[in-house]
Amino acid sequence: MEIQSSSRWRIAGFGGQGVILSGMILGRAVSIFENRHATMMQSFGPEARGGACSAQVTLSDEQILYPYVKKPDVLVAMSQQALGLYLPLLRPGGKLIYEEDLVDIGDQGDLPEGVTAYGVPATKIAEKLRRRIVLNIVMVGFFSAVAPVVSRESARKAVLYSVPKGTEALNGRAYDMGYKYGVDTYGGES
Amino acid sequence: MKLGLDQGFQGQYPDRRVLNNDVEVMIRPLVADDEDQLLAFYRDLPPETRLRLRQDNSNRKILQRFLEEIPLGRMVTMGGFEVEGEKLVGECSLRIMHHGWARHVGELKYSLMPKWSPTGLGGILIMELVEVASSQGLDKLVYQVLDDQVRLKKMLQEMGFVQEAILRDHATDLSGKKHDIYIMSNYMAELWRKMEDMIMYQEFPPLP
Numbered sequence: 001m002e003i004q005s006s007s008r009w010r011i012a013g014f015g016g017q018g019v020i021l022s023g024m025i026l027g028r029a030v031s032i033f034e035n036r037h038a039t040m041m042q043s044f045g046p047e048a049r050g051g052a053c054s055a056q057v058t059l060s061d062e063q064i065l066y067p068y069v070k071k072p073d074v075l076v077a078m079s080q081q082a083l084g085l086y087l088p089l090l091r092p093g094g095k096l097i098y099e100e101d102l103v104d105i106g107d108q109g110d111l112p113e114g115v116t117a118y119g120v121p122a123t124k125i126a127e128k129l130r131r132r133i134v135l136n137i138v139m140v141g142f143f144s145a146v147a148p149v150v151s152r153e154s155a156r157k158a159v160l161y162s163v164p165k166g167t168e169a170l171n172g173r174a175y176d177m178g179y180k181y182g183v184d185t186y187g188g189e190s
Numbered sequence: 191m192k193l194g195l196d197q198g199f200q201g202q203y204p205d206r207r208v209l210n211n212d213v214e215v216m217i218r219p220l221v222a223d224d225e226d227q228l229l230a231f232y233r234d235l236p237p238e239t240r241l242r243l244r245q246d247n248s249n250r251k252i253l254q255r256f257l258e259e260i261p262l263g264r265m266v267t268m269g270g271f272e273v274e275g276e277k278l279v280g281e282c283s284l285r286i287m288h289h290g291w292a293r294h295v296g297e298l299k300y301s302l303m304p305k306w307s308p309t310g311l312g313g314i315l316i317m318e319l320v321e322v323a324s325s326q327g328l329d330k331l332v333y334q335v336l337d338d339q340v341r342l343k344k345m346l347q348e349m350g351f352v353q354e355a356i357l358r359d360h361a362t363d364l365s366g367k368k369h370d371i372y373i374m375s376n377y378m379a380e381l382w383r384k385m386e387d388m389i390m391y392q393e394f395p396p397l398p
Contacts, residue, residue, distance in 0.1 A: 020392040044394060053393045128202075130321055133385055164384040166350020166376065169317040 005061045007149045008069040010086050012054035013078025013099075015044065018136025021162065022076070023055030025140050029150040029158035030059045039067035052081055059149050074147050076139065077103050078122075090115055097143050099123060099135070118146045118186055125177050134174035137163070141178025146186050152179060206273070209309040217318060220267040220281060222257045227269075229253055231278040236304060241363045242336055244299060256283075264288065268318045270302075270311045279303045282315035284323055284331075294329040313345060320349075320378065329379050336361055337370040351376040 009026065013019045020042050027038035041056040056069035071091045077083040077098040083105065090096060093114035098105060100119035111117060122138040137159055144155040156175050163171040204218040220228065232240070232248040240248060247253045259265035263286065270280040282300035287293050298319060302312050323331055333351060335343045343353075351374040359368040 015393040016386075016390060018389045018393075021389055024392070042392075051394075130325060131382065133382065133389070136389070164381065164388060165348075166381045167385050169313065169349065170321070 007059050007073045007147075008071070009057040009059070009074045009076065009149075010054060010069055010072040010089070011057065011076040011078075012052070012082030012086055013076075013102075014081075015051045015053040017053070017078050018133070019053045019078060020055050022136045022140050023057045025137075025155070025158045025162050026057050026059070026143075026150065028162060029144075029154040032161070033154035033157050034150060036061050037064050039064045041067050041069075052079075052085075054082065054086070074143070074149075076143060078136075078139065080104065087112065095147050097139070097147065099139065118142070118182070120178065120181055120185075122178065125181065126174060129170060129174055129177070131170060131174075134171055137171045137174040138178035138181075141175040141180075142182045143178075145179045145182025207314050209306075209311055209314070211309050213309065214273050215279070215311060215314075216271045216273050216276065217268060217315065218271070220260070220269045220278075222260060224269065224278070225250075225253060225257055227278045228257070228281065231281065231303075232301070234303065235301065239301065239304060241365050241367075242339065243301065243364065244334070244361075246364060259285070266319060266322050268315050268322075270306070270315055279306045280311050280315055282312070282319055284319040286323075286326060286328065294327070296323045296326070296328040296331050298331055298333045307341075312342075313349065316346075316349065320376075324378055329377060331376045331378065333374045333376075334361075335372045335374055336363070337372065343372060343374065346374045346376075349376070350381050 011019050011023045023040050027040045030036045031038040037060045039058045044051065044053050058064050058067055058069060071089050072094065073091050074095045074097065075086050075090045077096065080103055083098065083103050090112055092112060096111065096115055096117045098117065098119050099122045101121055101123050105117055108117060120142040122135050122142065123132065125138045126132050126135040140155060140159060144150060144152060159171055159175045160168045204216050206214050206216050208214050228247065229250055245252055247256055260267060265283055265285055267281055267283040269278050271278055280302035282298065285297040287295065298316060300312055300315055320331065333346055353372050354375045355373040357371040360371040361369040363369060
């Protein structure tokens, strides 16, 4: 798949799922490791752990003058609430990426016009690695395979750069497993 | 505390991994039936590597004592094999106490054919056993490094191990030379707590 020159993303889920870190990794991959441009805005619900949480990420080859994402090209939904809130805003022809054990998208025919859905059992993959906390890194691997806005190499480097020292190996594997699932299930470069 | 590998772990082996040099290896836990493979592996190690072995497993009797620990759950040993011919090229062991005041501590050690040293195989074998240690409820891992094992020490530091103590002239290698031992340790729960803390801090930053 060809790497897109610009893209607006909304990544949303519960607090504690690593939603913000996913957005941060995506932005770092583009800005630090590819010398392009990225912005991120984040918002939280009033609750403590478990409340709604979302990141708005804009990626571009050009300078970004407006960081808010009103109508994303890509929606990453990691909770049912996030899908309900943000799916109506997804641009026609956009991509919906969702955690298939946490989000039920219903009938594909109910999706907005031209939207393609990509599901990944990220929690199950993370559980195979015996660390549910790497769910978000599995998602990063998956979305860098099915919605390539950054090279695999840069995304992986950004993962290893962003996670705590000592956890790199397992996070690297989580990334690889998410990426592989994306390539094996939906095609793309391996 | 569980003894040995649980079913979930048993089911995921043998597994294949791609090394830094793009060569594929097969990894799986070693069992008593691997005695001849292990013996050949230790006997093939070059003298300078054998000198630094904690115990001389190229001696069949010593190796048998080592292997007796596996079915008792006191030792989990992960082997790295060449895919073609299934020759053993590296092994890493996790020793678990199960009782006493260090029952939450596991001790790692590994040996590798020198040719395989720069490929990342050592790190892969250690990380496998870090996951096993985590599933066994261990909180802390230690590794005893000799003073001249500089590359090994660096690799452990990259994996989050920190130097906790030095025991002066505490090891005598097979040639009779004395060495300092560096005790490297890694608190696994702490490591993953850092990841959780990082996520929570980002998603719910403290109020200004």
